[in-house]
Amino acid sequence: MEPNGAWKYQGDGGGSGPATGKLTPAQRAQLQKLLAEPALRQEGGSLDPRCADAFMYTLVTGSTRVIWTDCGDSSPPTATKIVTLLADATPL
Numbered sequence: 001m002e003p004n005g006a007w008k009y010q011g012d013g014g015g016s017g018p019a020t021g022k023l024t025p026a027q028r029a030q031l032q033k034l035l036a037e038p039a040l041r042q043e044g045g046s047l048d049p050r051c052a053d054a055f056m057y058t059l060v061t062g063s064t065r066v067i068w069t070d071c072g073d074s075s076p077p078t079a080t081k082i083v084t085l086l087a088d089a090t091p092l
Contacts, residue, residue: 001086005031009091019091027089034082035061043068043076057083 001007005023009016023031034040043066047056051071059066059079066079086092 007090016091021090023089027085031082031085034078034085037078040064040066040076040078040082043079045076045079048072048074059083 001023005025005028007021007023009019011017011019040061041064045066045068047067048054048069048071051069055070057066057068057070057079059082066076068075068079083092
C-alpha cells in the first residue's frame with residue numbers, strides 16, 4: 001500500500017490475475033484512523049494451531065506487529081477491522 005492509497009495485487013496463482021487500484025479518500029481516512037488507534041499496539045496476538053483450516057494473518061505497520069488465526073472469537077478487534085477494510089477495497 002502506498003501512502004496515497006494506491007495498491008497493487010500480484011494475483012493468487014489460481015486464475016485471479018494482477019490488479020491495481022486506489023483507496024477512496026473515505027477508505028484512506030478510515031485506514032489512517034484505525035492505524036492510529038492505541039489499542040492496535042496492544043493486539044500482539046498469537047497463532048492458534050488448533051484450527052486446521054483457518055486463515056492466519058500478520059499485520060505490520062511501523063514497529064507494530066499483530067498476528068492471529070481467524071478461529072473462533074479471539075481475533076484482535078482493531079487489526080480485524082483493518083483487514084476487513086482492505087479486503088473490501090481490494091481483491092485480497
